[in-house]
Amino acid sequence: MITICLWNAATRSLRQIDAADLLRHPDELHDEHNTVWIDLADPSGDEENLVFQKFFAIHSLSLEDITRLRREPDETPHFPKVEEFPDHLFVIVNPLTERFLHHVGKPTDAGDHVAPLTQLSAVLTRNLLITHHYAPLKCVEALRAHLLRHEPQIERGPDYLFHLILDSTVDEFVPVIDYIEDTLDGLEAIIVHHPKQKLYIRLLHIKREIILLRKTLIAEREVLVRLARGEFVLVDERETVYYRNVYDHLVRFTALIEGAREMTSDLMQTYLSAQSNHLNQIMKVLTMISTVVLPMTLIAGIYGMNFKQLIPDVDQEGGFFFAVLLMLFSGFGSLAFFYWKRWL
Secondary structure (H helix, E strand, O other): OEEEEEEEOOOOEEEEEOOOHHHHOHHHHHOOOOEEEEEEEOOOHHHHHHHHHHHOOOOHHHHHHHOHHHHOOOOOOOOOEEEEOOOOEEEEEOOEOHHHHHHOOOOOOOOOOOOOEOOEEEEEOOOEEEEEEOOOOHHHHHHHHHHHHOHHHHHHOHHHHHHHHHHHHHHOHHHHHHHHHHHHHHHHHHHHHOOOHHHHHHHHHHHHHHHHHHHHHHHHHHHHHHHHOOOOOOOOHHHHHHHHHHHHHHHHHHHHHHHHHHHHHHHHHHHHHHHHHHHHHHHHHHHHHHHHHHHHHHHHHHHOOOOOOOOOOOOOOOHHHHHHHHHHHHHHHHHHHHHHOOOO
């Protein structure tokens, strides 16, 4: 689906137009005084050709990157990047999917895999912003709602509009990072006292998510630092301060996710240590039981031999009870020795 918002500088009005108007009124749409935002949400191949070939032609390699998830649905989204062309900027970022926000940190079945990231591609010119995505994105809906409340702000240009999208995209990591940190804090106390295997499996699941988020944040940080330092002509100098603000948030979130990664590794080591200690305690108890029973087994074995001349009290009526008392004495003697050595 194609949604087009056109800000007419002459009439100072914002209106939506149909996709067919892209070819009917090209002069108005390409007028540098006007501002146009074209959003392609889960578009078809024909809609992509209309926008990226007929209305505003881009490089074939860029189009290949944009349509990656449609052509290869089982592949991961393209890594974040920014490329400068003579007449436009081409940017790719990886927002979080809505489903992932509800599943992050929770174990899922093998057949219920939740893709954590999707792809948002953007093309920026002096007066045009084109966004492309196959999954519904909160950042795009947030921009649309913002323009409904503050229509004149679209006049600030595509670079400002794209900053709002990036800001919303980065802020989506906040509840995810908070959830991961709270989950790790809760697992820390459980692992020490009850180191179960399912906790270790959950830690592995969380660590995979953290590594993926960390890679994405680092890559997007490189994109933001290039946008924030005024490297590109199409990003106005007055807008770089807003990109620097988003970059600062991204740096802070990267540090938090790095801390979560280290905490996960520490918890995994704690789990292995707790499991080892638990196993040592089990072996200690079994060894003590064996040590206590061993003298009893020896006495029973001796009294079970057929050398009556060498074994006392075999023919006496109290011989059995004497042997039992001797076994008990040896058992309690072993326990007393353990207490004396402070092994119990």
